[in-house]
Amino acid sequence: MMQDALKKIRGAHWLSSDAVIQQLWPDFFRLKGDRLVADDPALTVGFGQFEGQTCLVAGVNRGQTLTERQTYRGGAVAPTGYRKFSRGLKLAMKRHWPVITLINMPGADASLAAEKQGQSQAIAAAIQLMGQLTVPNIAVFLGEGESGGALALANSNRVFMYQHSLFSVASPEAMQAILKRPVGEVDQLLPITAQALQQQGLVDAVLPDTDANTMVAALKTQLQTALMQLADQTPLQLQQQRLTKFQQLQTLV
Amino acid sequence: MGHMPAAGTWQACPQCGEHHHRLEWAPWQICPSCGYYQRLTAQQRLTQLVDQGTFQPLPDLAMTAATTGFPDYAAKLATAQTKTGLAEAIVVGQAAIDQQVCVIGIMDSHFMMGSLNQVVGQKICQLFEVGSQRQLPVVLVTASGGARMQEGLAALTQMSLTLAAKSAFDAQGGFSINVLTDPTMGGVTASFALQADILLAEPAATIGFAGRRVIEQTDQVQLPADFQSAEQLLTRGMLDAVVPRAQLKAQLAQLLRLGGKSA
Numbered sequence: 001m002m003q004d005a006l007k008k009i010r011g012a013h014w015l016s017s018d019a020v021i022q023q024l025w026p027d028f029f030r031l032k033g034d035r036l037v038a039d040d041p042a043l044t045v046g047f048g049q050f051e052g053q054t055c056l057v058a059g060v061n062r063g064q065t066l067t068e069r070q071t072y073r074g075g076a077v078a079p080t081g082y083r084k085f086s087r088g089l090k091l092a093m094k095r096h097w098p099v100i101t102l103i104n105m106p107g108a109d110a111s112l113a114a115e116k117q118g119q120s121q122a123i124a125a126a127i128q129l130m131g132q133l134t135v136p137n138i139a140v141f142l143g144e145g146e147s148g149g150a151l152a153l154a155n156s157n158r159v160f161m162y163q164h165s166l167f168s169v170a171s172p173e174a175m176q177a178i179l180k181r182p183v184g185e186v187d188q189l190l191p192i193t194a195q196a197l198q199q200q201g202l203v204d205a206v207l208p209d210t211d212a213n214t215m216v217a218a219l220k221t222q223l224q225t226a227l228m229q230l231a232d233q234t235p236l237q238l239q240q241q242r243l244t245k246f247q248q249l250q251t252l253v
Numbered sequence: 254m255g256h257m258p259a260a261g262t263w264q265a266c267p268q269c270g271e272h273h274h275r276l277e278w279a280p281w282q283i284c285p286s287c288g289y290y291q292r293l294t295a296q297q298r299l300t301q302l303v304d305q306g307t308f309q310p311l312p313d314l315a316m317t318a319a320t321t322g323f324p325d326y327a328a329k330l331a332t333a334q335t336k337t338g339l340a341e342a343i344v345v346g347q348a349a350i351d352q353q354v355c356v357i358g359i360m361d362s363h364f365m366m367g368s369l370n371q372v373v374g375q376k377i378c379q380l381f382e383v384g385s386q387r388q389l390p391v392v393l394v395t396a397s398g399g400a401r402m403q404e405g406l407a408a409l410t411q412m413s414l415t416l417a418a419k420s421a422f423d424a425q426g427g428f429s430i431n432v433l434t435d436p437t438m439g440g441v442t443a444s445f446a447l448q449a450d451i452l453l454a455e456p457a458a459t460i461g462f463a464g465r466r467v468i469e470q471t472d473q474v475q476l477p478a479d480f481q482s483a484e485q486l487l488t489r490g491m492l493d494a495v496v497p498r499a500q501l502k503a504q505l506a507q508l509l510r511l512g513g514k515s516a
């Protein structure tokens with residue numbers, strides 16, 4: 001079951017964030033660069049209009065061709081990507097734009113360059129900024145999202161997940177190695193699937209993953225509703241709501 | 254080796270292998286042969302850093318994480334508790350450091366590698382909340398391998414919950430100092446560990462996001478031995494100072510004197 005889901009969401013033909021952006025934000029402008037080191041092509045950050053309202057959108061790119069996969073490191077976002085994202089978030093706050101993130105990634109870039117450029121600091125800053133955003137944010141899991149690298153994009157007022165996506169502390173393969181359990185068993189031991197996380201109250205909507213057009217249409221409807229619901233919230237309410245939302249995962253007794 | 258005295262009296266250095274008597278490691282737990290810094294327990298760290306008799310634990314949160322899901326997790330937790338005498342991988346309290354009063358948290362790598370779970374996360378939030386209430390600076394000594402896998406997303410999201418507590422503390426004008434010790438890795442580094450006003454580290458401490466083996470696998474390279482060392486991070490602009498253990502208390506006291514007073 002889980003191996004099938006992983007194969008699907010990691011495949012070259014799976015719905016990409018660029019495809020979603022093209023359909024929902026056709027007049028999109030792409031920000032480039034973190035103003036320090038470089039531009040990270042693994043993370044698209046930019047803005048465009050959705051139903052007449054400008055939104056800040058960030059989407060992870062896994063790449064479809066072999067060359068793209070190499071350039072995008074399979075969607076492992078680099079510190080330059082997280083810093084570009086933080087730059088976008090500050091702009092969004094200033095201009096009162098809601099923030100939408102599109103997630104399908106293997107975790108943050110674990111390369112030598114990423115380490116040298118301060119991956120930990122870049123992720124921490126992005127997580128913190130997302131939590132403190134004074135505008136609404138909505139995270140959409142197109143596929144998998146793991147570790148702090150995904151949390152930086154997911155610390156949001158609303159979380160939507162497509163049916164076969166995963167949100168986990170680490171990749172099923174890493175969990176298998178550390179916990180010495182088969183990959184297929186990991187989702188039985190911890191809530192990581194869209195359905196399980198909806199039961200825990202973290203996920204607000206599980207979207208059907210059928211064909212690309214239906215998938216984008218379903219997302220459009222959910223975004224419209226959520227943006228309307230969140231529009232009147234004060235910055236303090238939005239910040240508090242994120243806390244309450246993620247505290248629901250706790251199993252403290 | 255039949256003459257080796259009882260365990261605990263003589264200890265082999267993990268770096269150079271030399272055996273040294275307990276009294277030779279004392280008082281800083283540094284290898285007399287090669288200068289290796291032993292990983293300290295929370296109790297040893299407290300003894301080295303705070304004025305005698307001043308440590309008062311913060312109110313007990315009296316919570317534990319439900320350990321269903323992972324059959325061996327409950328047993329692992331119990332073993333860690335017996336081994337360390339601690340309820341969890343962090344100790345939090347109020348104390349004086351050379352008469353400078355602060356709220357202090359000390360992570361203990363001997364407890365499941367100091368991993369960040371729900372209780373540890375909530376105690377770090379408590380540090381910042383109490384720091385705001387009492388208008389005291391926060392000192393946090395980190396030692397952790399990252400998020401605790403066995404608690405899944407509930408552990409991972411402590412990264413954002415602790416950062417939210419830190420943001421609230423900052424909004425009140427709070428002052429914070431982190432001391433990064435060996436090891437400080439993964440989800441801990443990518444959250445509260447690097448977000449203090451002042452970042453100090455112990456010499457040779459390993460501090461990073463991804464583990465050495467993961468990076469070597471990603472890049473197909475062999476990393477130099479000092480990669481991710483505190484000294485390397487200092488040269489890359491990631492830290493304010495690398496402070497020898499014997500000078501750490503004096504360094505913290507100076508910072509608390511300069512920055513810790515509430516206006």
Ligand SMILES: [Zn+2]
Binds near residue numbers: 266268284285288
């Ligand atoms: Zn030695």
